[in-house]
């Protein structure tokens with residue numbers, strides 16, 4: 057595996073075409089490795105980037121303490137058969153004076169995570185656009201765990217005409233249903249035991265939807281599950297259209313349940329298709 061730290065060295069290290077790209081912020085887990093595996097199956101050359109992007113963290117968020125372990129990630133990616141690891145410093149991605157931002161407007165960025173974390177999706181869209189222009193992939197891989205992020209990136213790619221396919225990869229979960237996330241490392245053993253409550257709430261909503269219940273009934277079922285864990289303070293619980301993310305008034309095929317909120321030591325999000 058080649059490792060590149062500087063933008064100037066990237067050009068010479070990339071093939072002419074056939075690149076599958078997995079952008080990450082590192083501290084890799086099985087969810088990231090599922091993206092890499094899929095990329096390896098579908099592309100002759102796989103690039104992974106590790107870059108903790110300051111632009112997507114709000115004031116008071118965890119940018120400085122975000123977990124980082126480049127040597128462990130390096131070994132995992134080497135073992136996974138990645139061809140090139142791009143691990144730039146902040147000044148490589150945002151050289152002094154960098155002043156451009158990419159903003160996807162509308163409900164896709166205004167609602168849910170966009171409301172709780174103003175500026176977050178602008179930071180994500182800006183860094184992903186920058187990375188796409190540097191790596192020039194044919195396909196790029198993102199986890200469905202961050203479902204809203206996946207839709208924002210798809211929209212940016214469509215609107216700006218990036219010549220690539222965005223591939224969404226299903227969420228990888230722990231045995232009790234907790235979605236894998238680099239931030240799970242913040243969970244105390246006590247909170248860890250309760251952290252699958254997000255998934256349990258989504259399952260409760262799905263069960264109601266599958267047995268013919270409406271949106272209000274499904275949301276009530278989800279809320280009841282969340283209320284059983286008072287340490288979890290929900291930011292939102294919703295059933296939304298799978299493409300617009302607007303709240304639904306009746307259950308449609310593809311309806312997506314979204315949930316997010318805070319435990320004392322970490323904020324978690326999750327989502328699930330509640331009606332096929």
Ligand code: PAF
Nearest residue numbers: 079080081109180183202
């Ligand atoms: O999902 C992530 O890890 C990040 O938001 C991404 C897409 C790598 C952009 O920094």
